[in-house]
Amino acid sequence: MLALAAVVAGLVGTAGTAKAAGIQCSHSWHYIIFGQTGRTVKPVTDETGTFLQAVGNRNQDPWNQQVLFCRDPLWGANQYAIFTNLGSAYWNNEWYSRIPLYTVGSISSPNQLFQIDDFDGNFFTLLSVTDNWQAPGYVYADQNKGYKLFANNGYSKTGINLFQISPRALMA
Numbered sequence: 001m002l003a004l005a006a007v008v009a010g011l012v013g014t015a016g017t018a019k020a021a022g023i024q025c026s027h028s029w030h031y032i033i034f035g036q037t038g039r040t041v042k043p044v045t046d047e048t049g050t051f052l053q054a055v056g057n058r059n060q061d062p063w064n065q066q067v068l069f070c071r072d073p074l075w076g077a078n079q080y081a082i083f084t085n086l087g088s089a090y091w092n093n094e095w096y097s098r099i100p101l102y103t104v105g106s107i108s109s110p111n112q113l114f115q116i117d118d119f120d121g122n123f124f125t126l127l128s129v130t131d132n133w134q135a136p137g138y139v140y141a142d143q144n145k146g147y148k149l150f151a152n153n154g155y156s157k158t159g160i161n162l163f164q165i166s167p168r169a170l171m172a
Contacts, residue, residue, distance in 0.1 A: 022072050022073070022074070023070050023071065023072045023081070023107070024070065024071055024072075024171070025068040025069065025070040025071075025083060026068050026069045026070075026170060026171050026172055027171075027172060028167065028172050029066035029067065029068060029085065030066060030067050030068070030069065030165055030166060030167060030170070031058055031062075031065060031066060031067075031165070031166045032067060032082075032126075032163050032164075032165055033054075033163060033164040033165070033166065034054035034141045034147065034163060035123075035141075035159060035160075035162050035163070035164075036164075037054065038057070038058075039054040039055055039056060039057070039141075039147060040054065040056035040057065040058055040065040041053070041054050041056065041065070041067075041141075041149065041163075042055065042056035042064060042065040042084075042086060043064075043084055043086050043087050043089070050087065050089075051148055051149070052084075052091065052148070052149040053141075053146060053147050053148050053149065054141040054147040054149065055146070055147050063085060063086075064085060064086035065085075065086070066084075066085045067082050067083060067084050067085065068082075068083040068085075069081075069082060069083075069116070069170040069171060070082070070083055070090075070107075071171065075113060076113075076115065076129070077115075078115050078116055078117055079113045079114065079115050079116075079129060080113065080114055080115075080116055080170065081107050081112050081113060081114075082114060090107055090112045091112060091114065092109070092111050092112050093111050093112075093114075093128040093130070093137075093151045110129050110130050111128075111129075111130055113128075113129040113130075114126045114127060114128055114129065114139065115127040115129060115136075116165075116170060119157060119162055122164065123162035123163060123164055124162070124163050124164070124165050125138055125139075125157050125161055125162065125163070126138065126139040126161070126163060127139070127151075128151035136151075137150075137151035137152040138151065138152070138156070138157065138161040139151050139161060139163075140152070140160045140161035141160070142160075143160075
């Protein structure tokens with residue numbers, strides 16, 4: 001509980017840009033790729049909102065599939081906010097375990113933090129720090145639901161929640 005309080009305290013008062021006071025973002029844009037599919041994660045808008053899906057192709061519209069990784073020294077080890085170029089918004093895990101884009105350009109909730117760990121030197125796992133109703137959950141792309149991204153504590157580190165990040169150095 002103290003760790004969560006520290007996260008919330010670190011979020012208060014951040015400005016409305018990717019490079020808010022205390023927050024440092026990567027210097028280069030990155031791609032997040034689902035497993036070995038080559039599918040990049042990008043925001044997709046439908047009648048219910050804007051959600052993240054692993055349906056992108058780096059050779060088509062690459063700019064809208066890029067992200068920055070942002071860190072604050074007050075956050076836990078390997079915890080990042082992920083800022084998407086398309087929509088200028090942060091990833092958020094708030095609605096029924098679906099990960100919608102946070103539509104405001106500021107970081108205001110621990111729901112926007114993801115622990116990113118190197119799985120095996122090739123793949124990464126993304127762990128949602130909190131999802132309101134459950135324990136933290138690993139992010140995965142559900143192939144049966146159009147590759148939409150979810151976070152669910154029912155999954156451990158397996159093939160469905162492995163991602164490649166290019167370039168690999170998150171703060172490069």
